[in-house]
Amino acid sequence: MGRRGWFAWFLGACVVLVAAIVLGAMIGPAGAISKANWNVIWNLRLPRVVLGGIVGATLSLAGASYQGVFRNPLVDPYLLGVAAGAGLGATLVFATGLSGSSMALTASANSWPIDPLPLAAFFGGLAAVLVTYLVGASFGGSSATLVLAGVAVAALATALQTLILQRNNEVIRPVYNWMLGNLSSAQWSDVRLITPYVAVCAVVLLLHRRQLDVLRVGDDEAVALGAPVARVRLTVVLAATMATAAAISVTGLIGFVGIMVPHFVRMLSGHSYRSVLPMSMVVGAAFLILADIPSRSLLGGAELPIGVVTAILGAPFFILLLRTKRAGV
Amino acid sequence: MSSLAIDRLCVEYGDTAAVVDFTEIVAPGAWLCLIGPNGAGKSSVLRSLAGLVEYRGSIVVDGTDLAMRSSRRRAGLVAYVPQHPQLPAEMTTAEYILLGRSPYVGYFARETRHDWAVVDSVIARLKLERFARRRLSELSGGEQQRVVIARALAQEAPILLMDEATSALDIGHQQQALDLVDQLRREQGLTVISAMHDLTLAGLYSDRLTLMHQGHAVASGTASEVLRPETLSEFYGVRVTVHHDPDGTVVVIPRRA
Numbered sequence: 001m002g003r004r005g006w007f008a009w010f011l012g013a014c015v016v017l018v019a020a021i022v023l024g025a026m027i028g029p030a031g032a033i034s035k036a037n038w039n040v041i042w043n044l045r046l047p048r049v050v051l052g053g054i055v056g057a058t059l060s061l062a063g064a065s066y067q068g069v070f071r072n073p074l075v076d077p078y079l080l081g082v083a084a085g086a087g088l089g090a091t092l093v094f095a096t097g098l099s100g101s102s103m104a105l106t107a108s109a110n111s112w113p114i115d116p117l118p119l120a121a122f123f124g125g126l127a128a129v130l131v132t133y134l135v136g137a138s139f140g141g142s143s144a145t146l147v148l149a150g151v152a153v154a155a156l157a158t159a160l161q162t163l164i165l166q167r168n169n170e171v172i173r174p175v176y177n178w179m180l181g182n183l184s185s186a187q188w189s190d191v192r193l194i195t196p197y198v199a200v201c202a203v204v205l206l207l208h209r210r211q212l213d214v215l216r217v218g219d220d221e222a223v224a225l226g227a228p229v230a231r232v233r234l235t236v237v238l239a240a241t242m243a244t245a246a247a248i249s250v251t252g253l254i255g256f257v258g259i260m261v262p263h264f265v266r267m268l269s270g271h272s273y274r275s276v277l278p279m280s281m282v283v284g285a286a287f288l289i290l291a292d293i294p295s296r297s298l299l300g301g302a303e304l305p306i307g308v309v310t311a312i313l314g315a316p317f318f319i320l321l322l323r324t325k326r327a328g329v
Numbered sequence: 330m331s332s333l334a335i336d337r338l339c340v341e342y343g344d345t346a347a348v349v350d351f352t353e354i355v356a357p358g359a360w361l362c363l364i365g366p367n368g369a370g371k372s373s374v375l376r377s378l379a380g381l382v383e384y385r386g387s388i389v390v391d392g393t394d395l396a397m398r399s400s401r402r403r404a405g406l407v408a409y410v411p412q413h414p415q416l417p418a419e420m421t422t423a424e425y426i427l428l429g430r431s432p433y434v435g436y437f438a439r440e441t442r443h444d445w446a447v448v449d450s451v452i453a454r455l456k457l458e459r460f461a462r463r464r465l466s467e468l469s470g471g472e473q474q475r476v477v478i479a480r481a482l483a484q485e486a487p488i489l490l491m492d493e494a495t496s497a498l499d500i501g502h503q504q505q506a507l508d509l510v511d512q513l514r515r516e517q518g519l520t521v522i523s524a525m526h527d528l529t530l531a532g533l534y535s536d537r538l539t540l541m542h543q544g545h546a547v548a549s550g551t552a553s554e555v556l557r558p559e560t561l562s563e564f565y566g567v568r569v570t571v572h573h574d575p576d577g578t579v580v581v582i583p584r585r586a
Contacts, residue, residue, distance in 0.1 A: 207437045213424075214431050218415035224379045225484070226404030226432040271419035 006275035009268050013282040017053070020289040024049035027293050048186040051194075051250065052292045052306075053285035055183075056257055058198050058247040060284025062240035063258025064265070064276050065205050068212035069236045070143045076259040077244040080150035080237065081128035083253050084157035086245060089124020090178050090252070091161045093117050094171040117178075118193065118249035125245035128153050133237070141230065142219075146237075180305035181254035183292050194246040201243035205277060208236050212273035256310045257284055260318050267321055287314075331391050331406060331487035331520055332357045333378075338386040340373040340544075347373040348384070349544040357487075358518040360511070362525055362535035364555075366565050369541040371524035372412070375490045378522065379409035390488065404432035408481035412493040414473075418466035422476050425465055426451055429483030451483045455509065471502035478506060482513070489513075491523040495530075503527075507534050528581040532556055540564060552579040 028045050062077035070079070078084075093116050132153045136146035165172050211232045214222050222229050248254070265279040288310070295309040333355040340348040348370040355361045363371040377384040380395070380403050388395045390406050398406070408429070416425070429451075430444040452461050455475055460468060468476065474495065481489060489510065495503045511534055513519045525531040531538060532552030540548040540555055542564045548555050556579045558571050572580040 210434065210439060211436070214428055216415075216417040216420065217425075217428060220381050221409070221411060221415060223381055223400065224404060224407075224409040224411075225428060226399075226401035228400060228436075266419075271417070272424060 006269035006272075006279065010275070010279055010282065013279055013286065017282050017286040017289075020286040021049055021053065024052070024289045024293060027297055043188075047188045047191055048183050048292065048296075049289055051186040051191050052183050052288045054191065054194065054198055055247040055251050055254065056261075056288025057281040057285040058202070058243045059254060059258040060261035060265075060280040060287075061202060061205055061277060062244045062247075064262035064273070064280040065208070065212070065236050065240040066258075067262055068215060068273050068276075069233050069240075070147065071215065071218070072143075072147075073263065074259070076255075077240060078154075078253075078255075078258070079147065080132045080241065081153040081157060082125040082241050082244050083248065084154035084161070085128025086121040086125035086248050087175075087179055087253065088128070088157040088161045088164075089120035089122070090117060091164050091171070091175050092124075093120040094174050094178075095164050095168040118190075121252075122245045122249040124157075125248065126242065128157055129237070129241045129245075133234075143233070177305065178252040179307075181248075181252040181307035181310075182303070183251055183306055184296065184303045186250075190250040194250055197246035198243050201239040201246075202281065204239040205236060205243070208232060209274045209277050212236070212277075216273075251306075254288070254307050254310060256307070256314045257288060260310075260314045261287055263318070264321065333488060333520060333522070334387075334389040335374075335378075336387045336389070338374065338377060338384055338388065340370070340377055340382055340384045346544050348377070351386070351541075351544075351546055353539065353546070353549075355520055355522060357520055358514060359537065360514060360521040360523070360535040362523050362531040362538050363541055364525060364528060364531050364538055365541035365547075368543075370544040371541055372492050373544075374541075375409070375492045375522065375524055378407055378488075378490055380404075380407075381409075401432045404484065404486070406486050407488045407490060408484040408486035410477055410481050410489070410491045410494040412496065414477045416465040416473060416477075418464065420465050421462055422457060422460045422465065422468070422479075423448060423452065423462065425476060426457075426479045426483050429480040429485075432484060432486075447483055447485065451479050455479050455482070471498055471505070474498055474502065474506055475509075478509065487518070488520045488522070491521065493524055493526060496526055503530065510534075528556055528561070529579070532579045532581075553577075556581055 025041055025045050028040070059077055063075070066075045066077050066079055067073055132146065132150045135153065136149035139145045139149070165175060211227060214225060214227045215229065215232065217225070219229050261284040262276055262280045265276055265283050269275045269279055288306070291309045291313055292306055295304045295306045298304055335351060335353045338348055338351040339346065351370070351374055353361065363374060365371055373382060376382045378388060380400060395403055426448045427440060427444065430440055430447060433444065434440055452458055455478070457475065457479060460472060460476065465473060465476065474497070478494070491510070495506050498506065507530065510519070510521060514521055523535070537550065538552055538555040539546050540560065547564060548560055553573065556571055558569050561567055561569050561581070568584040568586070570582045570584055572582060574580060
């Protein structure tokens with residue numbers, strides 16, 4: 001890749017994204033765009049398309065950032081426990097019957113001014129990563145100790161979640177639905193809720209593109225080159241985690257996007273994080289919008305969880321790509 | 330041209346002392362070579378200079394303690410070529426050399442045209458034009474080593490640290506790399522501190538040798554002063570013959586039992 005050679009790929013990805021948005025707005029159970037169903041499009045389909053785009057962009061960007069900071073291609077944004085923590089938070093809300101969300105079985109009158117489900121998921125995810133970071137830092141704070149601490153914290157949160165589920169059988173189904181990821185209840189208010197967090201975090205991450213390239217030579221050499229490695233790692237992990245927590249707080253856990261999209265992007269336009277980060281955002285947005293189309297239209301009225309679609313679509317495609325071109329960080 | 334004064338440097342890993350009271354003054358444009366058996370503390374001295382390990386004592390460059398400098402300023406003074414550099418397989422040679430400009434680029438800033446100009450001139454000086462757009466994984470071991478040295482040169486630091494930087498190379502590429510560093514030292518007054526296993530090469534290129542053993546500097550001086558059979562046998566436990574060439578070269582020859 002030349003010094004700016006990825007820019008053509010970026011423009012191409014933007015065109016695909018625009019096409020995905022148009023397709024997403026056109027296709028659905030209520031039929032194509034017309035004056036009669038404008039209300040459906042504006043209030044049901046568009047928020048869903050926009051939310052899908054934001055979440056896809058966020059998870060892909062966060063995944064690429066995590067991969068850069070840990071110099072590990074097998075890493076996804078859930079590495080340090082954000083998903084397990086968010087899952088525990090969401091499970092607590094379901095189990096205590098606080099949720100007024102459409103996903104909850106208990107239609108108990110919701111006296112809360114705002115839906116506590118995304119709040120609990122968001123802070124559950126952040127808290128888990130905070131614990132991971134504190135534990136990891138107390139053992140030296142290298143990326144290996146952080147990853148191990150993340151494994152431990154995620155296992156603990158998952159165990160607590162299982163314990164709660166076992167004692168509250170009736171919430172297994174909504175929790176399970178939440179964990180598979182879901183865009184069906186998307187509203188403009190969800191978009192408004194997460195956009196500030198996601199936007200700030202995305203700007204912070206994009207500003208670290210060059211630093212992530214320096215980290216590619218390893219901690220020692222990056223330090224010898226004058227890079228503030230510990231600060232870069234902390235900032236990038238915090239921003240990527242907060243963006244991920246915000247995204248999954250409204251949609252539940254959508255897997256595979258955060259690990260697959262950055263790889264796909266590397267195969268297209270090179271391994272420099274200068275291109276990987278912005279490309280991941282655009283391609284991730286387009287991918288999730290497109291994956292959501294079969295998720296809401298394939299089963300007629302019923303919903304196919306988006307996490308299932310991303311994996312069914314993504315996995316074979318990814319294997320095919322790995323066969324033709326080998327991956328690396 | 331920069332001078333370097335190391336005063337009572339101590340490095341500890343847990344309870345193990347890796348370097349004990351290491352004191353050394355390196356004049357601008359001089360080449361100091363650290364020799365000694367494995368685990369003697371050579372790498373730890375170099376890693377302290379590069380800011381990679383915690384140490385006690387002082388390291389003064391051009392009158393200012395390195396510990397007082399920001400990490401970027403320090404990287405602008407000291408360039409480090411590690412023994413086993415991590416080469417991102419998919420990075421191109423030019424991108425890799427550009428990393429050497431990191432000390433001069435602000436946290437959120439991008440490289441300027443000047444940074445690219447420095448990269449281009451280093452590429453030209455080391456005759457790497459053919460490799461500039463190739464990926465690092467496509468280069469041979471010798472080519473990779475030259476690229477790592479090129480990155481260190483793009484750093485434009487007056488002090489160059491080399492930790493066994495040429496040990497993995499064949500004799501021809503070793504000579505090529507060391508000749509290059511020696512040429513830069515003569516032309517630009519680069520101050521060089523290297524750790525080397527090959528004693529003959531160490532004596533040939535450096536103007537002073539310091540022999541380290543269990544963290545201590547046990548002998549220091551010119552090649553003919555340090556490379557004595559009895560000294561080497563004491564600290565390396567080897568049987569060698571030392572041969573003095575008429576041109577002053579000291580050749581260390583291992584002997585069979």
